[in-house]
Each structure stands twice: as structure tokens, then as C-alpha cells.
Amino acid sequence: MEIRVKYFGFEPVEEGFCVTLPDGANVEDLLDKLKEERTAEEKATLDNSTIMVNEKKSHRKIVLEDQDKVLILIPLGGG
Amino acid sequence: MPTGYAGKLLFVDLTTEKIQEETLGEDLANDFIGGYGIGAKILYDRMPAGADPLGPDSYIGFMTGLTNDTKSLFGGRYTLVHKSPITGGWNDANSGGHFGPELKKAGYDGLFVYGKAKKPVYIYIKDGNVEICSAENLWGKTTKETLERLKEETGEEKIRASIIGKTGENQSYLACPINDRHRAPGRGGGGAVMGSKNLKAVAVRGTHKTDVADPDKIRDANMEISKNKKENKGIQRLGDRGTGGGTPSASLSGDAPVKNWKGVGIIDFGETSAENVGSKNLDRYKTEKYHCNSCPLGCGAEYSVPDGRWPVESTQRPEYETAGAFGPTLLCDEEDVIIHCNELCNIHGMDTISAGMTIAWAMECYEEGLLSRDDLDGIDLSWGNGEAIVQMLEKMVKGEGVGKTLANGSAYAAKHFGKGEEYLQTASGIELPMHDPRYAPGLARTYQFDPTPGRHVKGGLGSLHMGNKQKGDKYDYEDTGEIDVKLMVHREILNTAGFCLFGSGVTPRRLHHQFIEGITGREFNDEIAYKTGLRIYIQRHVFNLREGIAPKDMTLTLRAVGQPPQEAGPLEGKTVDHKKLGENFFTTLGWDLDSGKPPKKQMENLGGLENVIEDLYGPS
Numbered sequence: 001m002e003i004r005v006k007y008f009g010f011e012p013v014e015e016g017f018c019v020t021l022p023d024g025a026n027v028e029d030l031l032d033k034l035k036e037e038r039t040a041e042e043k044a045t046l047d048n049s050t051i052m053v054n055e056k057k058s059h060r061k062i063v064l065e066d067q068d069k070v071l072i073l074i075p076l077g078g079g
Numbered sequence: 080m081p082t083g084y085a086g087k088l089l090f091v092d093l094t095t096e097k098i099q100e101e102t103l104g105e106d107l108a109n110d111f112i113g114g115y116g117i118g119a120k121i122l123y124d125r126m127p128a129g130a131d132p133l134g135p136d137s138y139i140g141f142m143t144g145l146t147n148d149t150k151s152l153f154g155g156r157y158t159l160v161h162k163s164p165i166t167g168g169w170n171d172a173n174s175g176g177h178f179g180p181e182l183k184k185a186g187y188d189g190l191f192v193y194g195k196a197k198k199p200v201y202i203y204i205k206d207g208n209v210e211i212c213s214a215e216n217l218w219g220k221t222t223k224e225t226l227e228r229l230k231e232e233t234g235e236e237k238i239r240a241s242i243i244g245k246t247g248e249n250q251s252y253l254a255c256p257i258n259d260r261h262r263a264p265g266r267g268g269g270g271a272v273m274g275s276k277n278l279k280a281v282a283v284r285g286t287h288k289t290d291v292a293d294p295d296k297i298r299d300a301n302m303e304i305s306k307n308k309k310e311n312k313g314i315q316r317l318g319d320r321g322t323g324g325g326t327p328s329a330s331l332s333g334d335a336p337v338k339n340w341k342g343v344g345i346i347d348f349g350e351t352s353a354e355n356v357g358s359k360n361l362d363r364y365k366t367e368k369y370h371c372n373s374c375p376l377g378c379g380a381e382y383s384v385p386d387g388r389w390p391v392e393s394t395q396r397p398e399y400e401t402a403g404a405f406g407p408t409l410l411c412d413e414e415d416v417i418i419h420c421n422e423l424c425n426i427h428g429m430d431t432i433s434a435g436m437t438i439a440w441a442m443e444c445y446e447e448g449l450l451s452r453d454d455l456d457g458i459d460l461s462w463g464n465g466e467a468i469v470q471m472l473e474k475m476v477k478g479e480g481v482g483k484t485l486a487n488g489s490a491y492a493a494k495h496f497g498k499g500e501e502y503l504q505t506a507s508g509i510e511l512p513m514h515d516p517r518y519a520p521g522l523a524r525t526y527q528f529d530p531t532p533g534r535h536v537k538g539g540l541g542s543l544h545m546g547n548k549q550k551g552d553k554y555d556y557e558d559t560g561e562i563d564v565k566l567m568v569h570r571e572i573l574n575t576a577g578f579c580l581f582g583s584g585v586t587p588r589r590l591h592h593q594f595i596e597g598i599t600g601r602e603f604n605d606e607i608a609y610k611t612g613l614r615i616y617i618q619r620h621v622f623n624l625r626e627g628i629a630p631k632d633m634t635l636t637l638r639a640v641g642q643p644p645q646e647a648g649p650l651e652g653k654t655v656d657h658k659k660l661g662e663n664f665f666t667t668l669g670w671d672l673d674s675g676k677p678p679k680k681q682m683e684n685l686g687g688l689e690n691v692i693e694d695l696y697g698p699s
Binding site for chain 1: 310311312313316322324325326327328329331332333334345346350353398399400514535536542545546547548580581584648649651
């Protein structure tokens with residue numbers, strides 16, 4: 001299945017892209033895929049992010065469906 | 080003279096025009112480090128209790144940080160200290176740029192001003208020479224115009240100055256001075272205090288170099304930070320986009336308040352609007368990077384807006400707090416409005432956070448029919464109406480019409496109109512900043528009970544929660560006291576040493592201590608840091624106690640802690656137990672919650688608080 005993903009505050013910033021995942025995959029599986037080839041610091045940042053699936057806050061075990069839209073909101077942490 | 084300091088404090092009485100230097104004592108430096116540490120000690124000792132913050136008895140201090148002019152990376156901030164006309168209690172606010180290091184190079188660790196000049200003046204300090212100069216020709220001019228005039232008058236192109244604009248001259252409570260054209264100790268009304276003294280500016284030029292005890296120690300710390308920075312993409316991102324790079328994410332995650340704290344970002348503001356107020360969009364006007372003193376990051380930027388509704392040749396990138404206050408908080412996604420509001424606040428000297436938040440309060444009052452269009456001088460203050468936001472802000476910064484009332488903040492305006500108190504989003508009367516305790520619950524304790532209330536830059540558990548870096552559930556309120564106190568104490572050290580908090584991601588606590596040791600030559604381990612940080616916190620706290628403000632008197636409006644909780648969005652159902660967070664914090668400190676008095680034994684063990692002990696417990 002294809003999941004539409006968009007980062008906020010993370011590269012590529014605010015540009016959507018698609019990720020292919022096996023049926024039955026959940027948010028955690030998506031994050032694991034997104035963490036590939038990321039540094040340890042970037043992986044930690046993704047772990048600390050707020051995830052919205054189809055405009056609703058999601059926890060890591062939510063099972064995704066084809067064409068779901070996932071927003072990954074990186075914590076600002078101050079400023 | 081303590082090593083690493085200029086070694087002198089300067090006192091200027093504007094009533095008598097008496098200028099006096101005092102040697103900075105070893106004990107004062109060791110016990111209170113610098114910045115608001117030394118500032119709190121001096122104001123507690125010398126400013127009369129109950130003084131009108133806008134009266135001649137009040138003091139205002141321009142305090143360097145210990146790290147200023149020591150080549151310590153991220154060590155460029157100075158702090159303004161005074162009694163706040165907004166909260167009636169202690170106030171400190173800090174600023175980047177170059178003013179602090181220049182003041183230290185000019186020969187002083189801090190400048191305290193009291194009294195009131197008969198006519199507008201500015202204080203000019205050049206390498207230890209101090210003059211009180213007429214500012215009659217500068218009164219009414221913007222901060223940027225004034226800076227250029229000061230350069231001409233003094234013949235010093237490299238002069239640095241902390242300057243008020245029209246807002247400060249009007250003694251509006253939301254006024255702040257501006258240094259380096261766009262850096263500001265924005266919060267708490269320091270610009271009004273300057274205006275009440277007829278003090279247009281403090282201008283400084285220095286060529287001295289501060290001697291440090293161990294330059295190698297500082298160099299080694301700098302090298303480690305540089306290495307960390309190369310490996311940290313988050314900090315590089317901050318350098319590239321500035322704090323405003325995070326505005327879209329925060330607008331949707333629940334970190335940034337939306338629609339005067341009652342809205343939900345993903346529903347009321349939306350993805351596209353969130354993107355519009357971020358640096359990626361605003362940076363289309365970027366011309367070059369801007370670095371504060373000793374900063375390897377450069378999160379600031381110069382902008383030029385060639386056309387559109389509010390063209391301006393030279394302006395600067397709005398910070399996250401500013402974009403949040405004029406963006407999602409007002410449901411405004413027009414980038415030119417945000418850039419122009421930022422410029423208006425910078426040239427006239429107004430706190431962007433309180434300005435945006437006060438307009439948000441007025442918008443909700445307008446929506447609910449408490450304030451009519453007539454009340455608002457005919458302005459249609461509907462949510463997201465960019466033109467109206469600019470019109471209202473112009474009135475506020477210049478003190479015109481209803482803007483004169485709103486320029487004193489939302490709590491003042493609610494009292495003035497006799498309505499709308501239920502829509503205030505404040506801590507002890509000052510508007511809340513752009514980080515929501517429902518998202519970062521630890522902030523509720525900091526906002527409500529820190530001696531300088533309503534600040535996101537004060538320490539505590541909230542700093543972990545903002546980055547989601549806590550262990551376990553951040554909405555679990557058991558046993559929060561120990562970590563909350565530990566983080567508070569460390570932040571006291573960072574702030575008083577003049578460090579920028581944005582460097583913390585690449586500067587572990589160990590290196591902060593190494594810098595202090597390298598500068599001063601004295602040991603600064605975890606135990607000393609804890610005692611010093613707590614001593615400084617107590618010194619700020621007892622200033623408030625003397626003004627009749629105990630923790631039980633400090634307030635936080637309830638929408639910010641989810642009472643009632645939001646019904647949708649990422650913060651749905653979240654309620655923050657701010658009372659429990661406060662109890663945990665003060666119980667860990669061992670303080671009496673009712674009186675707010677720190678125990679005598681604790682203060683005796685800390686040392687350096689002898690006069691406080693006598694004031695609270697009588698002579699021994």
C-alpha cells in the first residue's frame with residue numbers, strides 16, 4: 001500500500017512524498033522505514049515527533065491504510 | 080577583581096546626574112555569576128520595597144552575562160532587570176545581538192539607572208567614560224533612526240545601543256528597548272521603565288578585552304561545540320531557517336497556541352496556513368544571515384521586501400514567538416502581515432508576544448460581542464484579518480485611540496473595559512508565550528510560579544516536554560519535583576552566564592561548567608552549580624515576596640491548562656495538573672507553600688543570602 005507522508009520541520013521540509021509499505025503496517029513500521037539511512041540524532045527526532053494520520057493524532061500502533069496521509073510534526077523544543 | 084569580569088558596576092542617578100562606579104566584589108561575582116543574578120541582588124538591596132516601577136525610585140539594570148566578551152560560543156546575551164509594571168513583581172528579560180559584550184568591553188559588568196531625568200537623555204559610555212547626553216532631538220524617533228543618529232552624534236560607527244521607541248516614551252507597559260535594530264529583552268515592560276526615566280537609550284562603545292583565567296579551556300570547549308554542531312542536523316536546521324522554521328510544525332502539533340488558545344491548529348488554521356507562516360515561505364525575502372555575538376549558528380536573517388502592501392528596504396526575520404503571536408494565535412496566515420508587525424514592534428519598541436496576544440484577546444472579545452467596532456476605533460478585528468491586525472498594532476505602538484489602552488496589555492485592557500477577563504491568557508497578568516502547557520505540561524509550573532512568570536526561557540520540566548524528551552508519560556504528575564528543580568537550577572546558570580539557549584543542543588552541561596571555570600579560574604562543579612542556581616532563584620523569588628507576591632498569589636489562566644480540555648486535535652482531552660506540579664516543585668525545594676519562605680537553614684547552607692535571612696526571619 002502507498003502512504004502519503006509530509007514532514008514539518010524536517011528535511012525535505014513541507015514537501016510531501018509517498019512511502020510503500022506492506023498491508024497491515026502500522027505507524028511504527030512507517031517510522032522504521034523513514035529512519036533508514038538517518039543519523040542517530042535524526043532517528044531520535046522522529047521518535048519524539050507528533051504523528052497525525054488523516055488529521056488526527058496517532059499513536060505508534062495504529063494500523064495504516066492505503067492512501068492514508070501522515071503528517072510528521074517535529075518538536076520545535078523552544079524558540 | 081574577579082577574573083573574567085570587567086570588574087566594575089556603574090550607577091547613574093538621572094535625577095541628580097550623579098555617576099558612580101563600584102568595584103565588583105569577588106563574593107558578588109562568585110555567588111550570583113552575572114546577568115539577572117547580580118541584578119537581582121543589587122535591586123533587592125538598593126531599590127525600595129513597594130517602589131512604583133515607573134517612578135523615580137525604581138531601578139533598571141543592564142546586565143552583561145559572564146560569558147560576554149570571552150570568546151565563549153553562544154555567550155553573547157545581556158539581561159534587563161527591573162520591577163515589572165505588568166506583574167508588579169520581579170522582571171528579567173534577555174537579548175542577543177552585541178550590546179552586552181560591548182558594555183563589558185566598555186568597562187562595566189552592569190549599569191544600574193535610577194531617578195528621572197528632567198528632559199530626555201541618553202547615557203553614553205565609551206571605554207569607561209560616562210556621559211549623560213541630551214536626547215531631546217531623538218525623542219519621537221524610531222529605534223532604527225535613533226541608532227543611526229547616535230552613530231552620527233558620537234562619531235562611532237561601531238556603537239551599540241539599547242533604545243526605546245515611541246512605545247517606551249509613552250510608558251506603555253508592553254514597551255521594550257531594542258538593540259542591534261531587532262534584538263530585544265522584550266518581556267515585562269522594561270521600555271516603559273526607561274521611558275518613565277526619560278531615558279531614550281544607553282549607547283556603548285568599548286575596545287577593552289576581558290582577561291580570562293584559562294583561554295585553553297574555553298578554546299577546547301569551543302572546539303567540542305563546533306564538532307557537535309557539524310554532526311547535529313537539528314542545530315544546522317536552526318541555523319538555516321531560524322526559530323521560525325518550526326512555526327508550521329508547532330502550529331499543527333499543539334505546541335503553538337491557536338485562536339487565542341481556544342483553537343485547534345489542524346482544524347482551525349490548517350496545513351496551508353501553517354506553511355505560510357513558516358520561515359520557508361518568509362525567507363523569500365531573505366538577503367543574508369545574521370549572527371549575534373559569539374554565535375556559530377546565525378539563526379537570524381536580514382530581509383528586504385521590495386513591494387506589496389508594506390515594502391521595506393531593510394527588515395529582519397521574525398522569530399518563532401513573533402510568527403506564532405501574529406500568526407496562528409490570530410488565525411492570520413499572511414506572511415507580509417507577520418513581517419510588517421515584526422518591523423512595527425522593532426522600530427517602536429514593543430514586545431511582539433504580548434502585542435499579538437493582546438490583539439488575540441481583543442479579537443475574542445470582539446467575536447463574543449464584548450467589544451464593539453466602535454470600542455475598537457472602527458477596526459473590524461475579526462480572526463485572521465491581516466489589515467485590521469496591522470491597523471490595531473499601529474495604534475498600539477504609537478499609543479493612539481484604543482491602542483493606548485491595548486498597549487498596556489490584555490489584563491490592563493480587561494480591567495479598563497470592565498469585561499473580557501474570561502478570555503485572558505496570562506500568568507500573573509502577563510501574556511503567555513507561544514508554547515502551550517497542554518502540549519508541554521511542565522511549562523504550567525514554570526509559567527505560573529517562576530519569579531518571572533509567563534516565560535518559556537525559564538527552566539524546568541517544560542523544557543524537556545517541549546522537545547518530547549521526557550522519560551515516560553509527560554502527563555503523569557507524580558514525582559515531578561526533583562527533575563523540575565534540577566532543570567530550573569541549570570537554566571539559572573545558563574541565563575546568568577549569558578548563554579543563548581539555542582546552543583544547548585550542542586553544549587552539554589559539562590561544557591557550560593567548563594566555560595565558567597575557564598573564564599573565572601574557579602572550580603564550578605555540579606554541587607557549586609546547584610547551590611549557585613538555587614541562590615539566584617531565591618534572590619529573584621524574595622524580591623517578589625517583599626512586594627507581597629507569594630507563590631499562592633501567582634495565577635495562571637485556565638484555558639492554558641485544559642480547563643476545560645479541548646474536544647478535538649492533538650491535545651484533545653488533555654488537562655494539566657498545574658497545582659500538583661507546583662506542589663511537587665515547592666515540596667522538593669522544602670519551601671512553605673503558604674508563606675513562600677525558603678527555610679532559614681537552606682539559605683544559611685547556600686550562603687550569600689544573609690540579608691534575605693534577616694529580612695525573612697529577623698536578626699540572628
